[in-house]
Amino acid sequence: MKMKEKLEKEKMGNTIPAQNRIIAWPRMGRIDIPLKALLVSLGAKVVIPPPNSNEALEIGVRNSIEGICLPYKLNLANYIMALDKGANTLMMFQAPGSCRLGNYTKMAQKTLKQMGYEFDMVIFDMYKSKMKQTLQAFWHVTRCINPWRYYKGFSLGFNKFFAIDTAERLLFYTRPREIHKGDAEKCYNKWLQIVDETNSVWKAKQLKKQIIKDFKQIPIDKNKDVPIVYLIGEFFVLLDPYTNQNIEKELGDMGVEVQRQIMFGDWLEHVLKPSIFYRKESHRERSVRYAEKYMKRAIGGECIETIGDTVYAAKHGVDGIIHISPFSCMPEIVAQNILPKVSKEEDIPVMSLVLDEQTGKAGYITRIEAFIDLVKRNKLRKK
Amino acid sequence: MLLYTLHENFNRKRKRFYTFNTMTNNLIHKKVGIPRAISYYNNYPFYYGFFKALGIEIILSDKTTTKIINLGTKYVVSETCLPIKVYVGHVVNLLDKGCDVIFIPSIQSTDYKINNCSKIRGLPEIIRNVINRPFTMIEPTLDKTENINFYDFWTETAKAFGITDKNQIKSAINSGWRVYNNFIEMTKSGVSYCEALENAINGKFEKKTVDLVKPLSIAIMAHGYNLFDERISLNLIKKLEKMDVKVYTSLSVTREESLKAIENLGEIQYWANELELTGTAAHYLLNNKVDGIIALSAFGCGPDSLMVDEIAYHCKERNMPLIHLTIDEHTGEAGFITRIEAFIDMLMRKKRKLLDKKHKQTTIQTKSFEEAASIRKSKVLTGSMQ
Numbered sequence: 001m002k003m004k005e006k007l008e009k010e011k012m013g014n015t016i017p018a019q020n021r022i023i024a025w026p027r028m029g030r031i032d033i034p035l036k037a038l039l040v041s042l043g044a045k046v047v048i049p050p051p052n053s054n055e056a057l058e059i060g061v062r063n064s065i066e067g068i069c070l071p072y073k074l075n076l077a078n079y080i081m082a083l084d085k086g087a088n089t090l091m092m093f094q095a096p097g098s099c100r101l102g103n104y105t106k107m108a109q110k111t112l113k114q115m116g117y118e119f120d121m122v123i124f125d126m127y128k129s130k131m132k133q134t135l136q137a138f139w140h141v142t143r144c145i146n147p148w149r150y151y152k153g154f155s156l157g158f159n160k161f162f163a164i165d166t167a168e169r170l171l172f173y174t175r176p177r178e179i180h181k182g183d184a185e186k187c188y189n190k191w192l193q194i195v196d197e198t199n200s201v202w203k204a205k206q207l208k209k210q211i212i213k214d215f216k217q218i219p220i221d222k223n224k225d226v227p228i229v230y231l232i233g234e235f236f237v238l239l240d241p242y243t244n245q246n247i248e249k250e251l252g253d254m255g256v257e258v259q260r261q262i263m264f265g266d267w268l269e270h271v272l273k274p275s276i277f278y279r280k281e282s283h284r285e286r287s288v289r290y291a292e293k294y295m296k297r298a299i300g301g302e303c304i305e306t307i308g309d310t311v312y313a314a315k316h317g318v319d320g321i322i323h324i325s326p327f328s329c330m331p332e333i334v335a336q337n338i339l340p341k342v343s344k345e346e347d348i349p350v351m352s353l354v355l356d357e358q359t360g361k362a363g364y365i366t367r368i369e370a371f372i373d374l375v376k377r378n379k380l381r382k383k
Numbered sequence: 384m385l386l387y388t389l390h391e392n393f394n395r396k397r398k399r400f401y402t403f404n405t406m407t408n409n410l411i412h413k414k415v416g417i418p419r420a421i422s423y424y425n426n427y428p429f430y431y432g433f434f435k436a437l438g439i440e441i442i443l444s445d446k447t448t449t450k451i452i453n454l455g456t457k458y459v460v461s462e463t464c465l466p467i468k469v470y471v472g473h474v475v476n477l478l479d480k481g482c483d484v485i486f487i488p489s490i491q492s493t494d495y496k497i498n499n500c501s502k503i504r505g506l507p508e509i510i511r512n513v514i515n516r517p518f519t520m521i522e523p524t525l526d527k528t529e530n531i532n533f534y535d536f537w538t539e540t541a542k543a544f545g546i547t548d549k550n551q552i553k554s555a556i557n558s559g560w561r562v563y564n565n566f567i568e569m570t571k572s573g574v575s576y577c578e579a580l581e582n583a584i585n586g587k588f589e590k591k592t593v594d595l596v597k598p599l600s601i602a603i604m605a606h607g608y609n610l611f612d613e614r615i616s617l618n619l620i621k622k623l624e625k626m627d628v629k630v631y632t633s634l635s636v637t638r639e640e641s642l643k644a645i646e647n648l649g650e651i652q653y654w655a656n657e658l659e660l661t662g663t664a665a666h667y668l669l670n671n672k673v674d675g676i677i678a679l680s681a682f683g684c685g686p687d688s689l690m691v692d693e694i695a696y697h698c699k700e701r702n703m704p705l706i707h708l709t710i711d712e713h714t715g716e717a718g719f720i721t722r723i724e725a726f727i728d729m730l731m732r733k734k735r736k737l738l739d740k741k742h743k744q745t746t747i748q749t750k751s752f753e754e755a756a757s758i759r760k761s762k763v764l765t766g767s768m769q
Contacts (some may be wrong), residue, residue: 002518067688099501103653110696112729127496237570297489297524299505300498328462330501330685336460338512 011066016028016120018143023093026075029239030164031264033196034074038157041199042142042149049082052242056081057357062295064110070243071236071328072104079108089141090119095126098300099330109236131272152201159204160195161265166208167191170215170361172259173206175252177220182219185249198274224255227375230313232306233324237355238262244324245361247368251322254372259318262302274356275314294338301331307338314346320375321348327356349374411545415521416442416482418473421466421503422490423602423657424607428583430486432562433537436555437546442482444473447614452712453478458513465681465711466510466608466705470687474510483518485510486540489527498528499584499655500686519543538605566577570634576611579634600629602667604660604694605679610750616679617719626727630674633659635647636666643670648697650670660690668694675730677723682711704730713748 013077023039024047027032032048039046046175050056052074059080060073062066079090092105105123112119124137135150144150167188174184189212229251237243238260248258261283268280279291287308295312298304308320323339325332336352352372353364384413417423417430423443432442445451447469455472477485487507492498502509523539534556541552544748555704566583570576582589600624603610609614610632618627623630633641641662645652648665652658660678667673676698680687691707706726708719 065688065692067683067685067692069442098498100689106651106653109694164475295505295508296522297491297504297508298510299489299491300501303501303505328683328685328688331505332511333460333462334501336504337463337509341512343516352460360652 003367009254015306018044018141019102021045021089021120021141023089023141024049024079024085024086025089026078027052027240027340028236029241029264030192031239033192034157034162036161036196037160038153039139039142041153041156042138042144043108044144046067046144047082047085049078049085049089050241052078061357063115067328068107069100069329071234071240072100072107073357074236074240076108079112080115080117083119084114084371090121091137091141092121092123093126094123098167101301104320106232114212127349128217131274134272138241145293155201156199156204158265159201159207160198161268163195163207163211165263165265167215168193168260168263170211170301172248172252172257174215174218175222175249176255176257177222177224179221181220181253184215184252187214187218220373225379225381226255226257226319227319228259229372229375230256230309230318230321231324232262232309232321233302233335234326234329235262236266237324239264242356243311243326244353245267245290245359245364247322247324250365254369256375261312262305268308276368290315299331301329303331303335306332307342310339310342310348310350311346314342314348318348319370320377322371323350323352325354327354331333341373349378388616394451412439412482412484412519412543414482414484415441415544416439416444416480416485418470418472418485418487419444419446420609420612421506422488424611426563428566428580429559429563431553431584432559433540435542437551438543439544442477442480444476444480447612448632452614456571456712459480459509461558462683464683465615466606467506469608469612470506470699471510471513474514478516478518479513482519485518486521488540489522489524490655491524491531492657493525494527494652496528497657498650500684504620528738531591567634567637571637572597576632576634597627597629599627599675599727599734600631600673601675601677601730602631602663602673603677603679603692604633604664605677606656606659607721609679609710611679615681617710617714617716619677619679619723620706623727624719626675626724628727631663631667633663634665640666654686654690655688657690660687661694664694665697668697668701674734675706677725678705678707678725680707680709682709704733707725709746 019362022045025035027049036046036048037378056074056077058077060075060077063080064076065074075092082090090108092108094105096103107122109121122137122141124133126133131361138144138150171184172186178184192216195207195208198207230236231247231251232366239262241248248260251258266283270284284305287305289308291304291308292309294307295304306323310323321343323332323335325336339350339352342348349371352366399720403622415434418429423430431441438696451472452465452469453472454475455468455470458471459468474485474487487510489504489507490499491504498504500513507520518649521540521543523536525533525536534552537556538547538552540553541547546552562583566579568580569582569589574589574593576591580594594731603619605616608615620630620632636644640657641740642652645657647669648661650661650665653660664676664678674768676694678687678691678694680691695705695707704726706722708722710719
């Protein structure tokens, strides 16, 4: 009985009629393109807050408490900017049992109400029966009853996610090997725009193939000796190029191939699809399997993924690992404590970078350069 | 094909989390080491009763000193919070003492969807990877979200000592509860933490019947492992008592009371140890029993940063003074005392002003000013005024 009341409390009241809703959500990397496609095809109006920048961070820092982690500050800034632009419904997912993420919406609501904004917040809980929760949240927001629109929206959204992921993977591969500098970046930006503009399901399904074809036309030096570096760590920091100060580009320009195991599309597929429908081993399951020697239980956040990926990388010939996390992130501190031992026993160089709002770019790049030098020398020695 | 996928999925799910390590060596341990940190401070009476009933000797680590903190700091990353550093220090201390079986529980969640801080959940993982010495770790898991409940937790613990008899475990759990309940009853009546712990372990039961009235009363919201550790909290409770302040802690509030207080405040419990902090503060905030609230937290503590903020918001609304003290391994005692003293002085002045106003309203017509002042003075000093 108590549980029911609690769940009802968590769900927000329906004060704004569906046709007047203008929806916004916090930004994280390229998440806005597929989500926009989904919501627009369900017949909703959307507002996209401006991309994360120093200005946004300043707003976030001003209105949040001192001890909270960096992603919350940016999320809050996104909400404020979107509300200023005219949004009246905010969407956010929640995952209790992980870390402070479960408290984000609660705090943001309180802070925004204190600031005098009027809005509706729709939260969907990502703990078990996720597909049902997600559908409920979108129905709650749009009141759309046409199943064809749901099909269209979700397949558009998913295909766009996969297209962006593919483009990103190819970008990481091509960037260190390209002959004319900047080709890959240009191609990637071009495709992002095309992905954004696509609005039919059939075309969206073709995107992936077309992107692969287009990236293959970029002239590359195939025989170049390129060290491979895994990028692991906290979810938000990995996916948001502003927060990690575009570490992928920096590394690519240094002639390093970056591989990121956490891709939003992959993650979403495994989270949303009922487990009967996929036969592939998900990223999390693989991590649990590989991390068994060091960790026996999941402790929330992406800690177990971090450890599992490191072991996986060591066993598959990856040259180095860069671990990034926001300041005072609880699961990643545990991971940081475990990583030295993993690094020693599996014989793979690991560097931990902690990011906060005052991270200077110069010092950051010096550390990365030094690490890459180490990785390259290590690789030569092994030969 | 479908059957194959189903089967595979089932296998994968079964293996997904919590593949418990079965004890491979057949050595039956007769001793167990418990580090004097984290869960010790809230649960030690229970641990004592349980292990005693099973006939297992408990070895405790020494009380926290600066040396132990420095010992722990050597092993972990500098960003880790103070309590975890202290915990690692205690484990090393136990190993130095020659105890090689250590009880390190992983308390994941205490109720459905109510989880602990990641660092407390991952205590065994940290210890396993940080300390490179051979020793046996007893690492049971309590996770009510994933249906691993209290009984399973203790069966797993007992299994490590070679005990699998159900009735024996049940009776041990009951004797654990007995000691724990005595302890809680005593602390609720106002007996201090150390005394209550000693009494509970020795099988004594003493209640405090006379309650001294003091001019000021303060509630402290803090984790047990921060507050009752004399080194970490820099003896905060004793310092306050010396200043003639009555101190209320989480031990003087029952579980039901704090749950109700959180609900009345319009909040939802999210953290497993929220009852100690938000619950206690909310209880005293709502019943107007105290003059101020002190929040004590370790630097960089994730849950605390949110909970203290939550209470600060409500305190502002209800005009309740609150001070947030942050501690880390470098906290100087002098600065700490100054801050507490300033806070107490401020509360004193505020209370005196309030009493002044009350007296002026009631006594101006009947008594002369001097008489009223003398009465006021004597009443403030003896503290009989509410």
